[in-house]
Amino acid sequence: MRPTRALSRANALTPTVRAALASASAQADAAADAASAPGPSETTVNGWVRSVRAHKNVAFAEVDDGSGASVQAVLKGGTADGITLGASVRLRGTLLPSRGRGQALELQVAEAAVLGPSDPDAYPIQKKALPAPVLREHAHLxxxxxxxxxxxxxxxxxxxxxxxxxxxxxxxxxxxxxxxxxxxxxxxxxxxxxQSLPGPTADAPPPFxxxxxxxxxxxxxxxxxxxxxxxxxxxxxxxxxxxxxxxxxxxxxxxxxxxxxxxxxxxxxxxxxxxxxxxxxxxxxxxxxxxxxxxxxxxxxxxxxxxxxxxxxxxxxxxxxxxxxxxxxxxxxxxxxxxxxxxxxxxxxxxxxxxxxxxxxxxxxxxxxxxxxxxxxxxxxxxxxxxxxxxxxxxxxxxxxxxxxxxxxxxxxxxxxxxxxxxxxxxxxxxxxxxxxxxxxxxxxxxxxxxxxxxxxxxxxxxxxxxxxxxxxxxxxxxxxxxxxxxxxxxxxxxxxxxxxxxxxxxxx
Missing domain, CATH: 3.30.930.10 (Bira Bifunctional Protein; Domain 2)
Known part of the structure; x- marks a missing residue:
């Protein structure tokens, strides 16, 4: 196997939220140091919705992919349709300085796709803290x-x-x-x-x-x-x-x-x-x-x-x-x-x-x-x-x-x-x-x-x-x-x- 081919296939992985945020932050720093630096580029984020706050013309979703960082996604118009607590999503947009508190960057979403829907009322992992015994009963989630x-x-x-x-x-x-x-x-x-074997018979197989x-x-x-x-x-x-x-x-x-x-x-x-x-x-x-x-x-x-x-x-x-x-x-x-x-x-x-x-x-x-x-x-x-x-x-x-x-x-x-x-x-x-x-x-x-x-x-x-x-x-x-x-x-x-x-x-x- 050629190492270059294996490396190129690994690079086909979508950047994690953590990596995307780090890259966007580095781009912002470079732009501050050079007036002619290129503007922010589009990125794609995959993850699961941790929380959703919907307003009249805009919705905010916290999206986490398990990499150690989450991103606030800003969804306008119809891009928030179907995005509910627990759903898996793919979002395409631009990471820009956040206007709100709690995060330096936020994702201005241009296109959103729900990969796996989730009923927010039935989803066991709600935003509020859950007692450890309850979480153990839902260890898979x-x-x-x-x-x-x-x-x-x-x-x-x-x-x-x-x-x-x-x-x-x-x-x-x-x-x-x-x-x-x-x-x-x-x-x-x-x-x-x-051993899970039938009951003893004359032709029973020997023990494993x-x-x-x-x-x-x-x-x-x-x-x-x-x-x-x-x-x-x-x-x-x-x-x-x-x-x-x-x-x-x-x-x-x-x-x-x-x-x-x-x-x-x-x-x-x-x-x-x-x-x-x-x-x-x-x-x-x-x-x-x-x-x-x-x-x-x-x-x-x-x-x-x-x-x-x-x-x-x-x-x-x-x-x-x-x-x-x-x-x-x-x-x-x-x-x-x-x-x-x-x-x-x-x-x-x-x-x-x-x-x-x-x-x-x-x-x-x-x-x-x-x-x-x-x-x-x-x-x-x-x-x-x-x-x-x-x-x-x-x-x-x-x-x-x-x-x-x-x-x-x-x-x-x-x-x-x-x-x-x-x-x-x-x-x-x-x-x-x-x-x-x-x-x-x-x-x-x-x-x-x-x-x-x-x-x-x-x-x-x-x-x-x-x-x-x-x-x-x-x-x-x-x-x-x-x-x-x-x-x-x-x-x-x-x-x-x-x-x-x-x-x-x-x-x-």
Whole structure:
């Protein structure tokens, strides 16, 4: 294929509203600098009608195409016929300085075509702010709201930033399987695949898979395999957990960003890599002048402004997470995390801190060594005490999966029981953002851990092969993608940062 031909076909795309406005603004600036500069040229705009205000001889329509900018269209005479809320339109006209407030340019329409009509009375996405639960019931249409469109663009930008960081540091992107015969976390909260076959008969076909097959809860075990050849690997893949939790932090279907690194000898080195990744990605978002970064920052500002104007408390479209300071700028929490080293504390020391606080101001759940940290404990550590991201390391071994390496001598000696070289990365307002560990790379020790957890060596024989043939010290981490998007955007519920959320009792679309 000739590159020039492919480029010419791409250029056949109609400019987005954002691009058309930028071009018209540049033309206006050039005209101001040169008296002989050509006047504004005609442009074509495609999009959906967000609002319509009709007067006797003129109508004003806000048209949005999802590119991150909308335009006010001025329609005179019969050009406004059929242009209603929710309709898709193609407008041809000239972008000129606006006489009204709220926009620098407006489209003086010469020709209008309704591509897809919409009954404005039946259209569910009205101009007024709608509560988040209502929008979730219309998830197929909520992309047309300003907030959801902005969140989707930010989500896309964040994924590209992570991909760029990993590429710059020579990680290889691997697509891990969705169907698996293992339960990585060992918690049993898996969706098992059932075959849709007729009832048992003499000539019934054999099972499609020879063993029980689940939807993946994590790609970690599979990601360790390419890491033992490629050195550094990562994935951004769907994950599924059949836990009935109804909190704002849990989904039944979500995405996991997971990374594995070979030749890392101890937990501190793994923490260094993870911290560099998080802070590096935030620095790209905040400092880069790329079109992606500029638009993402504008969208984050837009989301915060919507929350301030339209927020209606719990359940409202503008609901924010607990770390979203109403008096702070929309990028302040990102800048603080990008420029401030993450705190580090062992689980044992964290429990001691929590116990002191509990004695003064009791938590709902008393902190006890050997128990997991509750959400309120995590949020107190990251939000109140450290006021920023914090690594909590070296948790009790019984709380963690079989594949984690025991803690180093210093952490182990300070704990009242056996611990493993692991971490949870806590963020203000969210709690656990990511979790990781050094992996047990020694064959005999891994087999002993599997026996303790009641796991069949036959089922995990392929995983043991990674220790039989050229094993190396290695570690990695995983992050719930929707939690990351929530923290960056300030949106308070993971159901509102994913296209079609699934949770216990809800899989409508």
């Amino acid at each position: 909520r992309f047309r709201t300003t907030q959801t469109a902005a969140v989707m663009r930010v989500r896309d930008a964040l994924a590209r930033d992570w991909h760029d960081w990993f590429e710059d540091h020579e990680f290889v992107h691997v697509h891990t399987p969705v169907l698996t015969s293992s339960d990585c976390e060992g918690a049993g909260e898996v969706f098992t695949i059932a 898979f020879p063993r029980p097959t689940n939807l993946s809860v994590s790609g970690q075990l599979h990601l360790e395999a390419p890491t033992h050849a490629l050195g550094r690997a990562y994935t951004l893949s769907p994950a599924f957990r059949a836990e009935p939790s109804m909190t704002s932090r849990h989904l039944a279907e979500f995405y996991m960003l997971e990374a594995e690194v070979a030749f890392v000898d101890e937990l501190g080195g793994l923490l260094d890599v993870a911290e560099a990744a998080f802070r590096g990605v935030l620095s790209r978002l905040l400092a880069y002048d790329s079109r992606r970064a500029v638009r993402a920052r504008a969208d984050l500002t837009r989301i915060a402004e919507l929350a301030a104007v339209e927020g209606e408390g719990e359940g409202g479209e503008g609901e924010r997470h607990a770390d979203a300071d109403a008096d702070a700028g929309p990028l302040d929490h990102l800048l603080a995390a990008a420029t401030t080293p993450f705190a580090r504390i062992t689980y044992t020391d964290a429990v001691a801190l929590l116990a002191d606080e509990h004695a003064a101001v009791p938590f709902a759940h008393a902190p006890t060594w050997g128990d997991g940290l509750s959400s309120e404990h995590e949020k107190w550590l990251a939000g109140t005490h450290f006021n920023g991201p914090v690594f909590v390391t070296d948790y009790p071994a019984p709380l963690k999966p079989f594949y984690m390496l025991p803690s180093g001598p210093e952490a182990a000696s300070a704990a009242p029981g056996p611990t493993v070289a692991c971490f949870d990365l806590l963020f203000p307002g969210i709690g656990e953002m990511a979790g990781g560990s050094m992996r047990e790379h020694r064959l005999d020790e891994l087999r002993a851990r599997m026996a303790e957890h009641g796991l069949s060596e036959a089922e995990y024989d392929w995983y043991l092969d990674l220790r039989r043939f050229g094993s190396v010290a290695h570690g990695g981490w995983g992050m719930g993608w929707e939690r990351w998007v929530c923290w960056v955007t300030g949106v308070g519920n993971v159901r509102d940062v994913v296209a079609f959320p699934r949770w216990a009792g809800s899989c409508r679309f």
